Amino acid sequence: MKKLVLITASLLVVFSACAVALAQGYETMPEDALIIPLGVEGTLYDFLEPGLRGGTMYISTIGDPKKWNHTTSKETSTTLYTSQMMAGLTNQNPVNGAIEPELAKSWDISDDGLVITFHLRRGIMWSDGTLFGADDVLFTFNDLIYNEDVDTSSRDNIQLPDDTFPVVEKVDDHTVKVTLSMTFRPILTQIGVGIMPKHKLAQYVHKLNPDVPVGTFNETWGLDTDPAELCGLGPFIVESYEPDQQVVMRRNPYHYRYDANGTQLPYIDKYVILTVASQDVSLLKFRNGELDVFGCRPADVPILKAEEAAKDITVMVARDKPVLGTTWITVNQDVGLADGTRENLRNLFRNRKFRIALCHAMDKETMINNLVNGLAVPQWSPVSLLSPFYAGRDYYGGPITETNAVIFEYDLDKAASLLDEIGIIDRNGDGWRDFEDGTTVEMEFNTNVGNTVREGAILIIVDDLNKIGLKAIANPIDFNTLVTKLLSADYDFVYLGLTGGTEPNSGGNVYRPCGTLHAWHYSACEEPYEVEKRIDELLDAGVATLDNDKAFEAYKEYQITLAGEDLGLLYTFNNAYTYVYYNYVGNAQVASPLGSPSSFYGLTWDLVFKKG
Amino acid sequence: MLPLLVLVSLFSFAIIQLMPGDYLTRARLDPQIKQETLNALARRYGLDKPFMTRYLAWVKGILTRGDFGTSFETRQPVFFTLFLGSRLQWTLVVSISTMIITWLFAIPLGIYSATHQYKASDHGLTFFGFLGLSIPNFFFALVVLWLLVAVFKVGNYGLGIGGLFDNRFIAAPWSLAKIGNLLWHIWPAWLVIGTSGMAGLLRYMRGSLLDTLSLQYVQTARAKGLSEHIVVYKHAVRNAINPLISMLGMTLPNLVAGSLVTAIVLNLPTVERAFWSALQMQDEYVIMGGLLFFSLFLLLGNLLADILLAWVDPRIRYN
Numbered sequence: 001m002k003k004l005v006l007i008t009a010s011l012l013v014v015f016s017a018c019a020v021a022l023a024q025g026y027e028t029m030p031e032d033a034l035i036i037p038l039g040v041e042g043t044l045y046d047f048l049e050p051g052l053r054g055g056t057m058y059i060s061t062i063g064d065p066k067k068w069n070h071t072t073s074k075e076t077s078t079t080l081y082t083s084q085m086m087a088g089l090t091n092q093n094p095v096n097g098a099i100e101p102e103l104a105k106s107w108d109i110s111d112d113g114l115v116i117t118f119h120l121r122r123g124i125m126w127s128d129g130t131l132f133g134a135d136d137v138l139f140t141f142n143d144l145i146y147n148e149d150v151d152t153s154s155r156d157n158i159q160l161p162d163d164t165f166p167v168v169e170k171v172d173d174h175t176v177k178v179t180l181s182m183t184f185r186p187i188l189t190q191i192g193v194g195i196m197p198k199h200k201l202a203q204y205v206h207k208l209n210p211d212v213p214v215g216t217f218n219e220t221w222g223l224d225t226d227p228a229e230l231c232g233l234g235p236f237i238v239e240s241y242e243p244d245q246q247v248v249m250r251r252n253p254y255h256y257r258y259d260a261n262g263t264q265l266p267y268i269d270k271y272v273i274l275t276v277a278s279q280d281v282s283l284l285k286f287r288n289g290e291l292d293v294f295g296c297r298p299a300d301v302p303i304l305k306a307e308e309a310a311k312d313i314t315v316m317v318a319r320d321k322p323v324l325g326t327t328w329i330t331v332n333q334d335v336g337l338a339d340g341t342r343e344n345l346r347n348l349f350r351n352r353k354f355r356i357a358l359c360h361a362m363d364k365e366t367m368i369n370n371l372v373n374g375l376a377v378p379q380w381s382p383v384s385l386l387s388p389f390y391a392g393r394d395y396y397g398g399p400i401t402e403t404n405a406v407i408f409e410y411d412l413d414k415a416a417s418l419l420d421e422i423g424i425i426d427r428n429g430d431g432w433r434d435f436e437d438g439t440t441v442e443m444e445f446n447t448n449v450g451n452t453v454r455e456g457a458i459l460i461i462v463d464d465l466n467k468i469g470l471k472a473i474a475n476p477i478d479f480n481t482l483v484t485k486l487l488s489a490d491y492d493f494v495y496l497g498l499t500g501g502t503e504p505n506s507g508g509n510v511y512r513p514c515g516t517l518h519a520w521h522y523s524a525c526e527e528p529y530e531v532e533k534r535i536d537e538l539l540d541a542g543v544a545t546l547d548n549d550k551a552f553e554a555y556k557e558y559q560i561t562l563a564g565e566d567l568g569l570l571y572t573f574n575n576a577y578t579y580v581y582y583n584y585v586g587n588a589q590v591a592s593p594l595g596s597p598s599s600f601y602g603l604t605w606d607l608v609f610k611k612g
Numbered sequence: 613m614l615p616l617l618v619l620v621s622l623f624s625f626a627i628i629q630l631m632p633g634d635y636l637t638r639a640r641l642d643p644q645i646k647q648e649t650l651n652a653l654a655r656r657y658g659l660d661k662p663f664m665t666r667y668l669a670w671v672k673g674i675l676t677r678g679d680f681g682t683s684f685e686t687r688q689p690v691f692f693t694l695f696l697g698s699r700l701q702w703t704l705v706v707s708i709s710t711m712i713i714t715w716l717f718a719i720p721l722g723i724y725s726a727t728h729q730y731k732a733s734d735h736g737l738t739f740f741g742f743l744g745l746s747i748p749n750f751f752f753a754l755v756v757l758w759l760l761v762a763v764f765k766v767g768n769y770g771l772g773i774g775g776l777f778d779n780r781f782i783a784a785p786w787s788l789a790k791i792g793n794l795l796w797h798i799w800p801a802w803l804v805i806g807t808s809g810m811a812g813l814l815r816y817m818r819g820s821l822l823d824t825l826s827l828q829y830v831q832t833a834r835a836k837g838l839s840e841h842i843v844v845y846k847h848a849v850r851n852a853i854n855p856l857i858s859m860l861g862m863t864l865p866n867l868v869a870g871s872l873v874t875a876i877v878l879n880l881p882t883v884e885r886a887f888w889s890a891l892q893m894q895d896e897y898v899i900m901g902g903l904l905f906f907s908l909f910l911l912l913g914n915l916l917a918d919i920l921l922a923w924v925d926p927r928i929r930y931n
Contacts, residue, residue, distance in 0.1 A: 058779055063889060064886075064889070066685045066686045067686055067687065072687075074639065075638075148652075151653065151656070153642070153644055153645050153649070155649070156644055156645055156646045156649050157644055159646075215656075218687050219687045219688070222686060222687055222688050223686055223688060223692075223693075223696060224688055224692065240783055241697075242697055242698075242782055242783065242881070243696045243697035243698075243699055243881055243886070244697070244699065244879070244880070244881030244882070244885050244886070245697075245775060245776070245777075245782050245881050246779070246782050246783070248783065272779065274775070274779070276774065276775075276879050277875075277876040277877070277879055277885055277888075278876060278877060278879075280754060280877070281757065281773075281774045281877065281878075281879050284757050284758065284761045284773055284774070285772070285773065285774060287761050287762070287767070288760075288761045288766065288767035288772065288773055289767040289768075290767070290772045290773070290778075290779055478632060479633075479637075480631065480632040480633025480634075480637045480894070481632040481633070483633060483637050483638070483640060483641055484632055484633050484637065487640055496641075498641065498643055499642065499643065500643070506643060506644065507643060508643075509643045509644070509645075509646070510643050516640075516646070516647045517641070517643055
């Protein structure tokens with residue numbers, strides 16, 4: 001009898017354990033699930049395959065997370081995790097960069113483009129099993145992003161050019177209406193911020209719960225929070241964190257994406273991110289079999305290529321997918337303006353022919369071959385090659401033909417004759433070119449010390465300028481000093497890079513005459529050149545239409561004007577997208593810079609699986 | 613002790629202000645962030661106020677609320693950020709175990725070197741000691757890891773490199789296998805940090821013992837017919853070791869601060885790494901917290917040395 005009781009009891013325990021396990025996740029696929037047609041002919045995903053469930057994947061990253069709060073997170077070492085936990089109304093497709101429905105299953109846009117009605121997916125749940133609805137969307141915009149007490153960079157992103165914010169209102173539990181004060185084409189991109197769970201977080205917002213002090217939300221979901229408290233709609237949720245060692249993420253049992261066979265995504269159960277302090281260690285860890293995927297540097301490619309067959313790995317070098325962002329040399333057209341000195345140099349820098357001469361003296365090919373093992377593409381436009389608005393295309397989203405590219409070929413003779421033409425010649429026979437008053441032209445190139453690629457690049461440029469008689473020196477300096485010099489217009493030349501995306505409007509703060517990063521000509525805010533006024537107009541035109549073809553025309557002119565007429569930033573090169581994976585990782589080939597930052601190494605981690 | 617800490621804090625705070633830029637410098641280069649937002653952040657973090665105002669506010673926070681400030685990055689208290697997880701524990705484990713290993717090797721080798729003065733083995737030990745001292749730690753650490761991966765191919769045996777554990781052990785509960793794995797991961801740290809400290813210690817021990825061996829009481833001991841073993845170990849070494857124990861006070865903070873580079877290359881989860889990241893981001897209150905912590909370590913090391921000295925040498929008394 002005792003035995004029977006024991007067996008019954010243990011069976012009960014087993015059954016209840018099963019019941020708990022079954023309660024984790026949807027019983028059947030939600031009606032509004034988002035289907036990713038992996039391997040289905042004729043779709044964007046036909047080059048991938050449906051995967052197998054289970055397994056753990058290991059990757060590594062530099063630096064530790066700073067918090068788990070997606071809204072207030074600032075840098076990639078944090079958003080790497082939080083963006084896996086959260087999802088937005090819209091998302092950028094990692095394959096072609098198009099804006100697609102995510103939490104919103106569809107939307108209607110009014111004829112004037114000022115009212116967008118989003119229809120949310122029904123029946124999908126937060127990772128703790130709470131139903132998702134319009135209240136979460138309203139909470140995210142009205143109580144967090146538009147709330148001045150909350151530290152968030154999303155607020156700047158979504159602000160319209162007329163300084164107003166889109167008004168977000170609830171129509172019913174599954175419908176949200178967004179009203180704009182002006183036509184703003186990129187709204188569908190900008191609206192895709194991560195939606196936060198109201199049922200978990202409303203209590204920490206002073207506006208909704210006056211019992212907590214102002215600003216409490218900025219400390220909410222910090223590293224002191226028990227990961228069990230965290231919840232989201234994205235594919236993975238943080239499960240545990242060991243500082244300086246690892247972050248373990250588990251699959252969200254309530255994720256709303258499924259493959260065409262009806263298997264819920266993500267495929268892998270766990271996704272472990274080792275936090276390391278240097279890329280060299282990551283490389284060794286990958287070679288030692290401790291990581292499954294590694295975002296290698298161009299310098300690592302030859303070592304890994306040599307091991308490709310022996311280790312059964314694939315090294316991806318995607319020249320057609322350069323990383324997003326720009327690298328450039330900027331010529332300070334306001335040099336000495338603040339204290340009324342160096343007028344000669346300022347006039348020279350303001351001379352467009354001088355800047356063209358500089359372009360002809362930039363040997364991008366040598367830079368690419370010597371500094372990054374040839375794994376880069378020359379850059380000429382501020383807009384990414386991957387953007388459908390890239391001026392190297394003939395029409396919006398068309399194939400890249402480069403017929404419109406503004407390319408100054410490397411030609412020192414041409415550079416020298418341009419200098420002769422503007423009267424910068426050697427007047428005293430010492431081998432260096434002089435101003436009209438006989439003083440030698442002297443200038444300095446700065447970049448951040450420790451970045452060997454940038455240090456090498458300015459050395460190559462300086463060497464070429466010396467060859468044509470320009471007395472230039474290279475002087476790498478501390479990063480913060482460099483930024484301070486750049487932003488206070490206290491420099492001659494700076495070599496640096498900026499982050500960027502595929503939406504040209506995101507460059508407004510750099511290229512508009514009054515932009516805070518218009519660091520080559522701050523005085524343009526008061527006295528813009530004609531060409532700078534035109535750039536401002538073109539940026540306005542690019543967002544003021546919902547017609548992508550019209551926007552493309554504006555952005556094409558914008559890019560050609562910037563690269564050929566304005567010559568504020570002289571672009572250098574953009575690294576090819578490189579990464580490496582063990583061949584047992586399925587669907588790893590989807591990786592693309594377009595996938596980031598919402599994914600890691602550009603990989604859409606909910607599609608990756610471990611081959612049997 | 614306290615006035616010293618106050619001075620240290622004032623100087624450190626001033627030096628941090630001398631560093632170019634501030635915590636928001638990086639954000640200023642982000643095209644997505646507007647000037648108004650940056651200004652609002654500067655106000656929130658107090659970065660728009662003059663140096664003395666901020667320093668006094670910081671000191672006031674410590675005195676009245678025991679509040680050492682909040683990290684800009686994590687929005688959590690400074691020491692929470694620095695000691696998060698097991699960082700403090702691992703710092704102590706790594707530095708104290710390295711110190712013990714260094715002493716265990718350096719003292720006997722120093723004695724051997726002194727008693728075999730100018731012999732080939734003495735020169736050999738000196739050579740290897742200085743080799744360890746002169747190889748930069750970051751380079752040596754990388755070479756060790758590279759040898760393990762590319763030459764010995766430890767991955768084929770399921771062994772990981774860097775950090776304190778293999779992936780599968782990081783979150784696992786303690787077991788014999790986990791301790792074994794810890795030993796596998798910690799020896800490169802012993803080797804790299806240990807060899808850099810060994811040469812100095814070895815030479816000190818050698819010099820100090822040679823001095824002692826030339827003293828008259830040692831000659832007396834020999835004249836009494838005591839065996840060489842007893843002369844050296846019982847009479848000479850006990851006196852020769854005193855200056856080294858005073859040195860201990862200085863080695864302890866060196867182990868903590870000096871292993872920064874090694875901790876980064878070997879990927880050790882210690883306080884130094886959190887401090888390093890704060891330095892890079894100019895998360896100034898965390899830097900201050902870290903500096904105070906390292907100063908405290910220095911003072912503790914000196915205290916420990918004094919106590920040890922009194923213990924090994926009955927002639928020394930603190931009244």
